Amino acid sequence: MIYNVAQLLKEGVGASRRRTASGDLRDIDELNPGDTHLEGELLFVRTPRGILVTGKAHVSVNQMCRRCLELTRVEIEFEIEEEFIPSIDIETGASLPITDEDEPELIIDEHHMLDMTEVLRQYVIVASMSPSLCRPDCKGLCPICGQNLNLASCQCRRDEIDPRLSILAQLLSSPEDE
Ligand SMILES: [Zn+2]
Ligand SMILES: [Zn+2]
Structure with a gap:
């Protein structure tokens, strides 16, 4: 150019x-x-x-x-x-x-x-430094198990977990627990 x-x-x-x-x-x-x-x-x-x-x-x-x-x-x-x-x-x-x-x-x-x-x-x-969404209604990742919620749902009971504790829950859940 x-x-x-x-x-x-x-x-x-x-x-x-x-x-x-x-x-x-x-x-x-x-x-x-x-x-x-x-x-x-x-x-x-x-x-x-x-x-x-x-x-x-x-x-x-x-x-x-x-x-x-x-x-x-x-x-x-x-x-x-x-x-x-x-x-x-x-x-x-x-x-x-x-x-x-x-x-x-x-x-x-x-x-x-x-x-x-x-x-x-x-x-x-x-x-391009300010990232967009893949689609306006992107459901994001489950904060507990990390599942991409656009692709599938998971069994986590997200509504009962205080969002401030979700990081802790993520740390505590190891693959052996599943
Ligand atoms: Zn997305
Ligand atoms: Zn989950």
């Missing part, structure tokens, strides 16, 4: 382009190794200093359901807003000052190529 922005940099502040984003992000996290495909719609706007990119993207990732801990496929949609800054003056070819506060993934390279890939990858990492 690399875009040549030379022409846009030459235009005045406020000039814009619509661009689609379509490509693969590498190694999001341990549940999403390899390539994860992303699609999005972006708007590039020339600012006094660089190019503001806004838009929306969506991606399907593997997550662990926060209630039953089963692997589940989740569609994530998120909004993007980042300003990229050029490292070379488009008119003179002179190097532009880059400070320590300028994040390396937000720098437009010396060939006027703006690379969205790492920025989008970081957005997806952040977005």
